[in-house]
Amino acid sequence: IKHPLQNTWTLWYYEPDRTKTWEESQREITSFDTAEDFWSLYNHIKTASELRQGCDYSMFKQGIRPMWEDDQNKCGGRWLINLDKKQRTTDLDNFWLEILLCMIGEAFNEYSDDVCGAVVNVRPKGDKLGVWTSNADCADSVMEIGRKLKERLRITSKTTMGYQVHKDTMVKAGSQTKNTYTL
Numbered sequence: 418i419k420h421p422l423q424n425t426w427t428l429w430y431y432e433p434d435r436t437k438t439w440e441e442s443q444r445e446i447t448s449f450d451t452a453e454d455f456w457s458l459y460n461h462i463k464t465a466s467e468l469r470q471g472c473d474y475s476m477f478k479q480g481i482r483p484m485w486e487d488d489q490n491k492c493g494g495r496w497l498i499n500l501d502k503k504q505r506t507t508d509l510d511n512f513w514l515e516i517l518l519c520m521i522g523e524a525f526n527e528y529s530d531d532v533c534g535a536v537v538n539v540r541p542k543g544d545k546l547g548v549w550t551s552n553a554d555c556a557d558s559v560m561e562i563g564r565k566l567k568e569r570l571r572i573t574s575k576t577t578m579g580y581q582v583h584k585d586t587m588v589k590a591g592s593q594t595k596n597t598y599t600l
């Protein structure tokens with residue numbers, strides 16, 4: 418039999434489309450709840466670095482949409498990892514896969530329930546990886562998730578990680594959002 422995951426996860430794909438709203442451009446690809454089905458999906462689709470710039474992948478627990486407004490996201494925030502341009506060939510795909518494996522493997526111990534999902538943004542100005550958590554006010558949960566991420570991604574001090582509350586990001590879209598926590 419296949420190895421069941423603790424949660425069911427849904428993969429979303431975002432491609433900019435001038436004829437649609439941002440929300441209409443978020444497309445639900447498929448959901449899975451076994452390790453084997455994760456690998457079949459992962460091996461079947463393009464890696465993040467193969468996507469056109471402007472596109473995103475998002476992987477969220479089933480029932481949570483990859484947007485600030487979702488009930489599970491609205492009081493939360495994200496650990497954001499900003500990559501420099503050359504990291505697209507060296508780190509982007511490894512970091513994204515490691516984040517996916519942390520999530521489906523419930524690697525955040527007692528705080529895994531606070532993890533909503535993760536987003537990878539492929540951008541000309543530098544790619545971004547975000548891990549979204551459900552409650553920005555739970556400092557213990559946010560910090561523990563951040564520490565585990567840094568450990569699993571083997572992120573050194575040269576790559577900064579900041580936690581941004583979605584309520585701040587929403588209003589400051591386009592300009593620099595403040596980090597509520599940093600690691």
Ligand SMILES: CN(C)c1nc(=O)c2c([nH]1)N([C@@H]1O[C@H](COP(=O)(O)OP(=O)(O)O)[C@@H](O)[C@H]1O)CN2C
Nearest residue numbers: 438439440471473483484485486538540545590591
């Ligand atoms: C429900 N709803 C509309 C809505 N709900 C959302 O949850 C949500 C958006 N809109 N987003 C829109 O994309 C722009 C780029 O953000 P970006 O993170 O791609 O970053 P870049 O500026 O393209 O690097 C954001 O400025 C925002 O317009 C982003 N976003 C997460």
